[in-house]
Ligand SMILES: *[C@@H]1O[C@H](CO)[C@@H](O)[C@H](O)[C@H]1NC(C)=O
Ligand SMILES: *[C@@H]1O[C@H](CO)[C@@H](O)[C@H](O)[C@H]1NC(C)=O
């Protein structure tokens with residue numbers, strides 16, 4: 001029984017937060033060792049180990065947790081780490097949340113773990129009435145079995161490490177985390193398990209559903225990098241389309257903003273409302289020739305011009321257009337108009353992004369000296385054949401997850417300049433093609449939301465409402481890393497997609513829309529500027545034609 005305020009003060013658990021205590025409960029059929037288990041006091045900074053080069057930021061913790069890191073041997077040449085933040089028992093919401101990684105990063109993303117481990121008082125079905133922030137989860141993450149930064153895939157020469165990154169580390173971490181929770185929390189037990197991840201994290205969530213449908217009850221995936229064998233070759237191909245930098249067809253990064261301005265000029269009004277936001281980029285008939293230079297611009301002066309030459313326009317078509325093999329076989333969609341602000345990552349360097357080339361060198365051909373200029377379609381065929389690490393999703397039969405009552409929310413920022421949003425639409429169609437013939441009503445367990453104006457996982461360059469509590473989004477809000485959780489000021493399932501997922505999973509109320517928010521300053525969280533619904537695909541938000549367009553209720557999902 002919980003009575004009055006006194007009982008809401010943090011109470012130490014009977015289970016000690018110490019290395020020895022955790023070491024004592026590890027199962028004997030795995031080889032694992034506890035690196036540390038330490039109590040992090042309320043309002044203090046959790047010092048991330050200096051050796052974590054992937055996610056070096058040390059978050060501020062607003063509530064007390066037991067922080068644990070466990071090293072698990074996965075083969076003779078590989079081991080992965082599980083990181084856990086465990087709130088005190090009376091602050092625990094009896095749920096597990098596993099958070100995903102990003103790119104090829106090898107390291108535990110502690111900043112993404114910190115906030116979900118606290119409850120927000122007004123949150124969802126919390127056991128405690130303690131005031132505070134966040135949700136009250138026990139939170140888990142894995143380093144995915146190697147040590148590297150986001151764009152470095154050279155570790156993948158070791159195929160055991162590759163298997164860890166592809167799926168083994170996440171699954172093993174979830175299984176062990178559940179076991180630990182049952183020992184750590186002595187008088188309460190786990191009721192639901194969730195996942196939240198973006199990009200590689202999104203791929204991890206889908207991979208879990210594909211291979212281990214029992215691991216999670218609810219899965220939240222953003223901008224998923226789910227099709228490794230095509231996405232990574234496309235990353236190389238689209239980069240090569242704009243190279244070498246000395247060629248007449250090269251579009252220098254200085255021109256990306258010029259293109260972006262023209263996209264807004266043409267595509268913003270086409271969606272029915274002039275607000276600087278390209279809400280329907282796939283529906284825009286963008287005419288790049290509007291950027292064509294007149295006779296007074298030469299090749300040598302084109303980098304500081306505000307127009308494009310014929311060969312540059314051809315490159316632009318290749319960036320936006322889908323990538324087909326010569327015989328019309330579809331390989332991958334192109335980037336959408338409105339993504340130009342993020343192009344420097346994969347189009348603005350002297351070589352294609354290593355997210356693409358490292359896949360071919362270290363995942364696929366095991367040849368660090370592979371010359372990127374020898375790239376051709378045969379790479380895609382080789383990748384499809386080999387499926388290195390089995391990192392791609394290839395089995396769209398998510399029926400086992402559906403049958404156990406699992407729920408999947410998937411979203412993609414339409415201004416994503418790293419992973420083409422239409423790869424998410426393609427995934428959506430694969431799921432329909434596989435499950436509809438089985439008599440499954442797909443939208444009863446899976447929904448995809450497009451987010452107009454949102455870049456890769458977080459942020460916007462067009463002041464579009466982009467924030468809804470998606471994976472890693474809170475890390476970019478507020479001034480102190482990790483102190484923001486949920487949707488500040490709107491701690492409810494209408495404005496917070498993780499709460500929406502919980503409501504769907506636990507109460508069966510499917511999200512018909514989620515309201516996204518933009519503050520005047522997303523850092524200061526000063527004043528709410530705009531709120532708009534994001535809608536389950538293929539519906540999209542339409543302005544009703546009257547009312548304040550910055551008010552979510554002036555929009556409908558149609
Ligand atoms: C932590 O900070 C909050 C907000 O400033 C404060 O109310 C609370 O008393 C602090 N707790 C401790 C243990 O210092
Ligand atoms: C990761 O590698 C860097 C060097 O690249 C090293 O400084 C660091 O200690 C390593 N971290 C771990 C966890 O091994």
Ligand SMILES: *[C@@H]1O[C@H](CO)[C@@H](O)[C@H](O)[C@H]1NC(C)=O
Nearest residue numbers: 035071072073078079080081
């Ligand atoms: C994990 O354990 C393995 C041996 O099983 C060791 O080689 C590796 O350095 C350890 N990793 C960490 C991060 O402690």
Ligand SMILES: *[C@@H]1O[C@H](CO)[C@@H](O)[C@H](O)[C@H]1NC(C)=O
Nearest residue numbers: 296297300301302303304305
């Ligand atoms: C572009 O810049 C170069 C030097 O960076 C300069 O010589 C040239 O005149 C400039 N062209 C235009 C059209 O401004």
Ligand SMILES: *[C@@H]1O[C@H](CO)[C@@H](O)[C@H](O)[C@H]1NC(C)=O
Nearest residue numbers: 325326327328329330377381
């Ligand atoms: C053409 O398409 C098929 C797939 O339909 C593929 O297997 C084949 O290798 C492709 N390429 C060529 C050059 O025929």
Ligand SMILES: *[C@@H]1O[C@H](CO)[C@@H](O)[C@H](O)[C@H]1NC(C)=O
Nearest residue numbers: 371373374375376377378379
């Ligand atoms: C593509 O590249 C592979 C390997 O570099 C080479 O063997 C093959 O001949 C190339 N194919 C074409 C059509 O150029």
Ligand SMILES: *[C@@H]1O[C@H](CO)[C@@H](O)[C@H](O)[C@H]1NC(C)=O
Nearest residue numbers: 159162163166387388389390
């Ligand atoms: C990938 O999947 C295939 C087919 O199921 C299997 O034979 C292979 O062992 C798997 N490889 C890895 C690394 O999981």
